[in-house]
Amino acid sequence: MKGLYCRLGQTDADTKFVIQEMSLPANVDSHQVRVKMKACGLSPLDLKLLVDLGIQRDLIPVGREVAGVVLQVGSLVSSFHPDDEVVGILPLDYPWSGLCDVIDVDEHLLVHKPEKLSWICVAGAIRDGVCAYTALHTHARMAAGHTLLVMDGASTFGLLCIQLASYHGVKVLTTSHTPEQHTFLEKLQTSLARVIPVFEGSSDLLSDVLEETGGLGVDIVIDTGVRLQEDEGSNGNRLPHKHEVISVLGVGGHWVTSHQELQLDPPDCRLLHLKSASVTFLNQEVWTASTVQQGRYLHILKDIMEKMSSGILGPEPEEAFPLQDATVVMEMVQRCQKKSAIVQF
Known part of the structure; x- marks a missing residue:
């Protein structure tokens, strides 16, 4: 059985996928199920996080968003039976690659896949779906009547945030990074209060948000990264500056950030204090890195599948790559040439 693994080098340039x-093992453990893979999602490896958690191996398994059919169940498994279709996210310390033909998975990491959903669809959306739930429900505590600003609404994560928030009666604003994204977002069936273009030569984020909210600001901001300096990055026009994000927050607002190394200066903290606003960090691995709230995590996975099956959540379909292209595709994902990818078996 072959799988895709990451072999670490002395530098990032020396890191290879092999x-x-x-x-x-010959027998399935009592609480595990043996699954034949149908599709697997690829996302960048956070090598620094693995070091922080003490997960150090010569070969790191690649491909953790998995979908497949149950072949065999352990003696104590109660949730699944052979021929069940399942989907889940493998933990960070999982020993096998999700790109193997057959893998053994603990039953408490999987949920049933609705029959009407394709393998590609569930494998490509499950990670971003969990992130959207974590950002909106766990961190922001969204409620009907809130106002939400989603940065980069055309991304899979942004789109799921928009759809989930709209379903719960939240007024949603979002940003577009290209004219094509702007057109796509304006044509969404999900109603958006406003699509704010942030590409070169477009409108000002702060003034547009304040105009739309009557000068009050938004209750929730969800970003996909921010600039710490005005001239930071070659694509700095695509990311908002941290002071912009704080400025668009209303009184008592919540800022959910994906920026791992966010640094706030005293003036930024002062502005947050004046607004009685808060900042929380969105760590997409938090559920699989700890089993403290395993039941809640499984509830989130099940709800994502139910809402996708009913059409409430509908990510844009992604191109699936054949298994023989997995190594090349993963190298592109790790170098950020692609945000993610799906391999179909």
């Missing part, structure tokens, strides 16, 4: 032969 196909490695692995073997499963």
